[in-house]
Amino acid sequence: MDILEILLTTGFWAATLRIATPLIFGTLGELICERAGVLNLGIEGIMTMGAMAGWMWVYQGGDLWGGVAFAAFIGMMFGLLHSGFTVYLGLSQHVTGIGITLLASSLSYFVFRMLLPDATTPPKIEPFQPYAIPLLSDLPVIGPSVFTQTPMTYLALICVAVIWYGLNRTPVGLAVRMAGENPLAVEAQGIDVLAVRTGAVMVGSALMSVGGAFLTMSAFDAFYFGMVNGRGWICVALVIFASWRPGKALLGALLFAGIDALQVRVQQVSGGAAIPYQFFLMAPYVLSILAMVVMARRAAYPKALLAPFRRGDRA
Amino acid sequence: MSAVLRLENITKRFGSLVANDSVSLSLARGEVLALLGENGAGKTTLMNILFGHYVADEGHVEVEGEALPPGAPHAAIAAGIGMVHQHFTLADNLTVLDNVVLGTESLWRPWQSRAAARSRLDAMSSEYGLTVDPDARVGDLSVGERQRVEILKALYRDARILIMDEPTAVLTPQETEGLFDTLRRLVERGLSIIFISHKLNEILAICDRVMVLRRGKIVHEMPTEGADRHILAEAMVGHAVTRPKADPMAPGDAVLSIRDVSLRSATGGVGLNAVNLQVRAHEVLGIAGVSGNGQVQLAELISGLSRPDEGSLTLFGETLTHPTPAKVVKLGVGRIPEDRHAEGVIGEMSIWENMISEDLRASPISRHGLIDHSAAKARTEAQIERFDVRCPGPDAETRLLSGGNMQKLILARALSREPGLVLANQPARGLDEGAIAYVHGQLLAARERGAGVLLITEDLEELLALSDRVAVIYHGRVSATMDAKTVSPRELGLMMAGHNPQTGPQGPDNAGAAA
Numbered sequence: 092m093d094i095l096e097i098l099l100t101t102g103f104w105a106a107t108l109r110i111a112t113p114l115i116f117g118t119l120g121e122l123i124c125e126r127a128g129v130l131n132l133g134i135e136g137i138m139t140m141g142a143m144a145g146w147m148w149v150y151q152g153g154d155l156w157g158g159v160a161f162a163a164f165i166g167m168m169f170g171l172l173h174s175g176f177t178v179y180l181g182l183s184q185h186v187t188g189i190g191i192t193l194l195a196s197s198l199s200y201f202v203f204r205m206l207l208p209d210a211t212t213p214p215k216i217e218p219f220q221p222y223a224i225p226l227l228s229d230l231p232v233i234g235p236s237v238f239t240q241t242p243m244t245y246l247a248l249i250c251v252a253v254i255w256y257g258l259n260r261t262p263v264g265l266a267v268r269m270a271g272e273n274p275l276a277v278e279a280q281g282i283d284v285l286a287v288r289t290g291a292v293m294v295g296s297a298l299m300s301v302g303g304a305f306l307t308m309s310a311f312d313a314f315y316f317g318m319v320n321g322r323g324w325i326c327v328a329l330v331i332f333a334s335w336r337p338g339k340a341l342l343g344a345l346l347f348a349g350i351d352a353l354q355v356r357v358q359q360v361s362g363g364a365a366i367p368y369q370f371f372l373m374a375p376y377v378l379s380i381l382a383m384v385v386m387a388r389r390a391a392y393p394k395a396l397l398a399p400f401r402r403g404d405r406a
Numbered sequence: 407m408s409a410v411l412r413l414e415n416i417t418k419r420f421g422s423l424v425a426n427d428s429v430s431l432s433l434a435r436g437e438v439l440a441l442l443g444e445n446g447a448g449k450t451t452l453m454n455i456l457f458g459h460y461v462a463d464e465g466h467v468e469v470e471g472e473a474l475p476p477g478a479p480h481a482a483i484a485a486g487i488g489m490v491h492q493h494f495t496l497a498d499n500l501t502v503l504d505n506v507v508l509g510t511e512s513l514w515r516p517w518q519s520r521a522a523a524r525s526r527l528d529a530m531s532s533e534y535g536l537t538v539d540p541d542a543r544v545g546d547l548s549v550g551e552r553q554r555v556e557i558l559k560a561l562y563r564d565a566r567i568l569i570m571d572e573p574t575a576v577l578t579p580q581e582t583e584g585l586f587d588t589l590r591r592l593v594e595r596g597l598s599i600i601f602i603s604h605k606l607n608e609i610l611a612i613c614d615r616v617m618v619l620r621r622g623k624i625v626h627e628m629p630t631e632g633a634d635r636h637i638l639a640e641a642m643v644g645h646a647v648t649r650p651k652a653d654p655m656a657p658g659d660a661v662l663s664i665r666d667v668s669l670r671s672a673t674g675g676v677g678l679n680a681v682n683l684q685v686r687a688h689e690v691l692g693i694a695g696v697s698g699n700g701q702v703q704l705a706e707l708i709s710g711l712s713r714p715d716e717g718s719l720t721l722f723g724e725t726l727t728h729p730t731p732a733k734v735v736k737l738g739v740g741r742i743p744e745d746r747h748a749e750g751v752i753g754e755m756s757i758w759e760n761m762i763s764e765d766l767r768a769s770p771i772s773r774h775g776l777i778d779h780s781a782a783k784a785r786t787e788a789q790i791e792r793f794d795v796r797c798p799g800p801d802a803e804t805r806l807l808s809g810g811n812m813q814k815l816i817l818a819r820a821l822s823r824e825p826g827l828v829l830a831n832q833p834a835r836g837l838d839e840g841a842i843a844y845v846h847g848q849l850l851a852a853r854e855r856g857a858g859v860l861l862i863t864e865d866l867e868e869l870l871a872l873s874d875r876v877a878v879i880y881h882g883r884v885s886a887t888m889d890a891k892t893v894s895p896r897e898l899g900l901m902m903a904g905h906n907p908q909t910g911p912q913g914p915d916n917a918g919a920a921a
Binding site: 262276 | 457459477478479480481482483484489491495496497498499500504505507508509510511512513514515516517518559563
């Protein structure tokens with residue numbers, strides 16, 4: 092079986108979409124923050140928090156969609172914390188973001204241990220099940236792959252369209268984009284820049300958190316330590332790859348996930364004899380670095396990214 | 407006439423600096439009021455308080471008799487105040503329409519009425535003669551067009567009072583005329599305008615009444631009818647200042663020759679295209695142009711920061727194939743860069759460190775590869791004395807200096823080496839009258855001593871006062887040089903906008919002939 096054959100299997104495409112789902116949520120979330128001018132490096136921790144919070148909600152007897160909403164709410168609270176430091180106090184977005192990641196990751200492990208002190212093997216929940224969309228799932232190849240996913244994957248795809256529309260076709264989206272380009276222009280039109288940025292960071296963080304929740308409520312059924320495993324950082328890179336556009340973010344997430352799904356399958360086929368498996372594990376990261384080098388050269392950054400806005404500052 | 411706007415006893419402090427000291431003013435319907443003052447006099451601060459960017463420490467603002475809540479731009483906009491900021495508040499990556507409609511619709515409406523907004527904007531453009539393409543990206547527009555967008559933004563919000571903050575600073579003389587036509591049309595329709603400037607002739611041309619601010623206080627108020635330049639200039643500065651004038655001198659040998667130089671810009675902007683020019687000893691060659699037409703590239707070339715793709719650069723008879731900043735300085739080029747803060751000095755380092763930064767490898771500053779601190783500080787103290795840099799001492803942080811004193815530091819560094827060529831790029835930009843007179847005097851003294859001066863400036867008054875010969879730079883091309891005594895500002899203005907006065911409008915590819 093060579094690579095071409097793998098590309099034609101439904102299993103490969105189904106896996107690609109599954110692996111891409113948390114990346115789609117995370118990349119969209121980061122994209123919204125950055126479009127408003129705020130880098131959110133809290134993403135890795137916020138995804139961990141979302142993974143724990145959504146799972147815990149369900150484990151404590153809550154409903155699955157209630158868990159998603161709870162994860163989104165917790166993400167928003169961390170977004171509020173991040174914007175408190177970066178938007179209102181104007182502190183370094185890098186340092187604050189990394190601080191949020193450390194805080195949120197540690198806090199999620201702490202809360203998990205507090206609530207379940209005796210668990211030795213990770214306890215499980217009943218996660219989201221794949222839902223075959225009527226008629227569409229009968230199509231060959233894409234039916235069993237694209238249209239037989241868990242509801243959270245469909246939600247991610249819907250989010251791409253909603254966020255594209257929101258950013259590009261609504262007044263509030265224009266305010267968000269303008270806040271990332273020239274905050275003074277927003278203020279000069281009578282809109283509160285700090286409120287716009289805070290709102291964007293909170294919505295973005297909610298999406299990141301839901302991306303984390305997908306891992307424990309849809310992809311797996313339990314919460315493990317270190318399970319986010321750098322996905323947040325991949326999302327930060329994917330935003331640049333996507334040139335801050337939702338459609339390209341979807342494309343980037345699928346590309347990365349596709350390479351990841353492919354390397355697992357190639358590993359199995361090659362039998363591990365000639366090439367050490369670590370090289371296959373490396374492949375998606377190496378290829379995304381290469382893609383970044385190509386794409387980032389012509390990326391047009393939001394001009395006010397990383398620049399705090401202080402009202403009444405002397406120009 | 408009834409007052410549409412009243413500011414009462416506005417006081418604003420920034421730390422120990424009093425930017426506005428109990429300022430009161432009123433504006434009548436249909437009036438154009440000039441706010442005149444030097445940089446740092448507090449004009450922009452006052453207008454930022456009026457528009458709600460800043461909150462005043464004391465005093466209040468009334469529009470049509472109603473108090474305006476402080477610190478709320480949306481309230482100022484709702485009350486009919488529109489502000490055209492000196493540094494435009496536009497997002498370059500978005501379209502004109504996006505920039506105009508932001509804030510005009512409720513943020514929570516799930517859609518935009520773009521078609522309605524576009525037809526309203528089109529109607530306003532044609533009504534006021536402010537033509538601009540609603541779908542153009544703002545970053546692609548010229549400075550004059552961007553200013554039109556700023557005015558349209560204010561009119562779109564139904565502004566009745568328009569604040570124009572130094573609107574002509576970036577315009578060519580012709581664009582300024584166009585702006586004045588627009589302003590007159592607006593006044594006819596009952597708008598009131600506050601016009602901030604430090605250019606006296608413009609104030610006399612367009613304004614009805616003038617208030618002069620100095621160090622945060624209103625020091626003078628009069629109708630422009632009957633006022634003249636000298637009264638206003640003295641009121642603004644506080645004492646009589648005369649700018650030096652150049653005496654005729656016979657030019658000497660060429661110190662700088664640029665032949666057929668072309669280079670591509672590293673950033674993808676305008677480069678240089680077949681540039682020819684020559685500067686001789688005992689003369690000032692002035693280069694006029696709207697910023698962004700290749701001045702940066704020309705200055706970088708002569709500073710040794712870039713290398714020509716074609717053509718040759720000759721300094722003092724030596725043709726440089728691989729120019730570097732160190733080589734250029736060593737040959738005797740004194741450089742006064744365009745942006746004092748970004749390129750001229752390192753603000754976080756001390757005055758003495760900045761002062762000796764071109765002498766790091768030379769005795770007596772450098773001994774056995776180490777800096778001789780006492781020699782460095784002694785030299786700095788002597789320079790501070792000679793160039794009258796007002797500062798606490800050589801150890802003070804450079805960023806704390808005022809613009810004028812920072813420029814004196816740069817002049818001291820560049821001119822004390824007695825360079826044979828002085829490259830002065832916008833040397834008086836943002837300085838007050840006293841400092842401008844000082845800078846001009848130093849440049850003319852260098853010319854008298856035997857240096858050639860290449861003066862790059864956007865200010866035509868400065869250009870014509872100092873230069874022996876002038877040329878215009880447009881889209882990376884430098885025109886033939888003209889005698890400064892016979893050329894008119896109008897002619898220069900047309901050439902700065904890309905027209906050739908002999909043959910009419912020309913495109914960027916054929917504007918300007920070789921010298």
